[in-house]
Amino acid sequence: MLLEVANLDVRYGRNHAVKGLNLSVAADELVTVLGSNGAGKTSLLRAIQGLTPCASGTIRFAGEDITRLSPPERLRRNLVLVPEGRQIVIGLTVHENLQMGAYCRADAAVQQDVDAIYDRFPNLAARRKMPASVLSGGEQQMLAIGRALLARPKLMMLDEPSLGLSPLLVERLFELIAGLRNEGLAILLVEQNTHMALEVASRGLVMELGGVVLEGAADLLRDDERLAAAYLGGH
């Protein structure tokens, strides 16, 4: 397994946001984590990246225990998060945002990889010198994904990438995600768009109040009425 999370707990004071969670993602697998607002999905991804401390549990990545490593150290091991709300740096230009994506790299191929991102996203190429604040929501999501790709991910975690996008752009986004999966990238996808997420994923987990309430193959989950119940239930 590329990523193995065992008994992970995340606490904010008395608030127990993730409770003894177990999760694994194989290389070149796309796993989706579903669940309503406040279920603990963002806390889970941030804890895996090291941005939020975990109270207990272990995280192994590519055969190594990374539980105690800092976020930059995890990034240098090619574990990359595309955060909720995209977190584009709007005071930087589009190009500078991409350069920040390669911040942890020191190899000579960065320029070439940036060019490859521009080839993949011509909209970004056309706006490379503009402040990132002029980008539309869809373009910002492309920038966030392009930026993450520049860290050469072995595993890319995406936190609700479809949030705030029009149906047409959501369609295009999921085509992009499926494309990345087909290129052999391992992906951990957090979504509220259950239908689309289960369409591209091979396996899925449903979180509720910090724990996993349902887990299984994507095509089985899709028809499971308990999935709908999890969204209606919650708190």
Place this chain on the structure above:
Amino acid sequence: MSDSTDIAVARMRLRAPVIAVVVTLVMIALGIALGGKVIAHQVVSGLLLGSIYMTVAVAFTLTIGVLNFLNFTIPTLFMLTGMAAWGLLSGGYLTLAGRGAWLVALAVGVVAAVAASLLVERFTFRYLKMKHGDATEHAIPLVSSLGFLIIFENLVLIAMGSDSQRFAVPFRADLHVAGIVVGVPQLVSCAMAVAVVAALSFVLKRTKIGRALRTIAENPDTASLLGVDVGRVVPVVFILTGLLSGVAGALFTVNYGDVSPFMGDNVGTKAIAAMVLGGVGSIWGAIAGGLVVGLAETLSIQFFGGDSVAMTVWGLVLVIIVLRPKGLFGVAAIGKGKM
């Protein structure tokens, strides 16, 4: 924030340097045309003083921009440079350096300012981060930097006395340009202040560490997400702060020849006025604000006498922030694209 205002902000940032240069030239020309040589001379002195304020104001604005706190130790770093240089020179520690002793003394003074700045970082930011998580969330950096201001000042006071001391620079040369006398040290100082600020601006705009600093300024969490080790980059801000304050202190010492444990207080206050006037968090604002405050000061002495300076400067600040609450070059929201 709508797209159009963002583009307007970007355009304005491009235009700012041009405006600053044009305004300066127009003021000099106006000074000569309307007031003759006396006024023109005051304008030149004002620009020199302004270039020192500008350098200190940039130090203030950099710390606010990136770390989100008003670093009160900046005036002390300024003072330490002058006092350390004077102490070395008058104590006879630099006889080996011969005629260049004053330059060596000032260089060591700047190094002392950088070292002191790192000391402050060690005992405010890093310590707080270890103990309480994110230091920027607390008022503690502000208060502890004020504490350091008082402690450093009093240490110097105890060690070297409270008297104002003479720092003699064996170096005088005047240029006569269009009938105005301009001191070579003045010119060199202006050039150095501009060079230091331009270098900083280059670092922020064009280098990897500059991009990291701008990212931290906007959102430390995003920076960390992108692999910036925020704890390692923070000392860089303090080094730059020490360097800017130290260079300003050295230029002040060379040009005015007096050092005292309190020499930083007046310059610090004026630099804060300059920063507010130009727009908090904006480098170009600090530059414009520094020059405006310097000019206001010398012209105010010329027209209304020495006692009027504080009233003129702070009156100007009040008028400008009432007319433009974000300062001359202030950008919309704190934390967004402010450098």
